[in-house]
Amino acid sequence: MEKRLPIYCPSCNNFLDVEAMNCQHCHTKVVGDYKLPPIMLLTAEDQKFILDFVKASGSIKLMAEQMALSYPTVRNILDSVIEKIKNLEN
Amino acid sequence: MAFIFNPFTKIAGGKALSIGAFFALMTLAISYFSHSAFDGVIDSHVIPFISIWPYIAFYIISWLCIALFLGLAGLVFSKTRFRWIDILGTTLLSRAPLLLVSIAGFAIPYIDKDQLRDITQIPFSAGFFIASFFSLICIIWTVALYYNSYRVCINIKGAKAVWTFIMALILAEFTSLVFIHSIHFK
Numbered sequence: 463m464e465k466r467l468p469i470y471c472p473s474c475n476n477f478l479d480v481e482a483m484n485c486q487h488c489h490t491k492v493v494g495d496y497k498l499p500p501i502m503l504l505t506a507e508d509q510k511f512i513l514d515f516v517k518a519s520g521s522i523k524l525m526a527e528q529m530a531l532s533y534p535t536v537r538n539i540l541d542s543v544i545e546k547i548k549n550l551e552n
Numbered sequence: 553m554a555f556i557f558n559p560f561t562k563i564a565g566g567k568a569l570s571i572g573a574f575f576a577l578m579t580l581a582i583s584y585f586s587h588s589a590f591d592g593v594i595d596s597h598v599i600p601f602i603s604i605w606p607y608i609a610f611y612i613i614s615w616l617c618i619a620l621f622l623g624l625a626g627l628v629f630s631k632t633r634f635r636w637i638d639i640l641g642t643t644l645l646s647r648a649p650l651l652l653v654s655i656a657g658f659a660i661p662y663i664d665k666d667q668l669r670d671i672t673q674i675p676f677s678a679g680f681f682i683a684s685f686f687s688l689i690c691i692i693w694t695v696a697l698y699y700n701s702y703r704v705c706i707n708i709k710g711a712k713a714v715w716t717f718i719m720a721l722i723l724a725e726f727t728s729l730v731f732i733h734s735i736h737f738k
Contacts, residue, residue, distance in 0.1 A: 532564035534638050538707045541632055 469503050477503055500550040508543050515540065557693075558700040563645065564638045572644030576611060579651040583607050588657030591732045593618045593725045594691055596653050598662045609735060611647075614728045618698060619643040621724035622717075626706035629716045638705040646697035649690040656690070659683035695721070 471478055480496040501512060518524040526536045555562070563571065583589065584607055589599040591610045601607065623639045626632070659679040667673045702708065702717050 530562065532560055532562055532568075532638075532704070534564050534634065534705045534707070535561045537632070537634075538704070541707055 466506065467502065469498060500547050503550050504543070504546060508546065511539060511543060557696050558704070559645070559697075560642050560701055560704040563642075564705065565635065565641050566637060568641030568645040569637065572641060572646075572648065575648040575651055576615075576644060579647070579654045580604065580607055580611060582651065583611075583654040583657065586654055586657030587662060588654040588660075590614055590647075590650055590653075591729075593721065593728045594695060595725075595729075596650070596657070596687055596691065598657055598660045600662050606735075610732055613731045615644055615647060617724040617728040617731070618646075618721070621720040621727070622698070622702045622706070625702070625716045625720040626708070629712060630706045630708050632707040634705050634707070639701070642701035642705055643698060646694055646701050649693045649697070652690045653687045656683040656687045660687075 469478055470476070477498065480498060481493060483492045483496075484490075501509060504512070514528065515525055518528065522533055522536050522540065526533045529536060560568070579590075584604045587598050587600045588596055589601070589607055589610050590596050591599070591614075593614045595614075599606075619636075619640050622643065623634075623636060626634050626639070659677075660683050661675060661680065663674055698721065699713075699717050702720070703713050706713075708716065
């Protein structure tokens, strides 16, 4: 089963922060208060789009071919992801 | 169903331009015989010309006018860096339903100014009304395609998309009529 990274609080629906990290090798545990980076706060679909976009060397044309969508449609998805990241940063 | 009103999520740019050009050639070839002149962005009238050139000129002027004004609206009202090839391709493809209008033109007789003075002289038939109504539906379909072309290529949404599109369409229609009526063909 694929585990999803929880980003929203089930109680108040605000973004969750990271409190503890664990080394799988030596079992050292780091405890603190860390914010998730804006990319991690995007939906899984948007994160996949960013990954694929980087793998396609930032080529909208190549992305359009891979996604079987038109160039302006892919550019519009990219614009909406940029807009979401900007809103998360502010 | 969504695809016939908005194929532009899948087709744009050079591909839309080539498919649109294919439909344009077919439309023009038929319109020469059915005498359907597309003398405006959303106009179609039966006008018998001797040569094919007026039909070609009217079609190209109308297409360039709508592409130009939708592109200009995009430059003014949208932050997106769009490509002109997408606007040109998708607007040309939006005119594909005019192929059906050019076929319907066979059932619509030419009405000259003298006949318009005395409407009883016009030989109205059931075919005339059916073809006219069918042409109207196809032109509405073309306008819907223009709108979706604008929405996808310019990345504009909501009420802003609607009113800027209406404004661009009116300006394009007016400009195309000015250009077309300044040309005198036989």
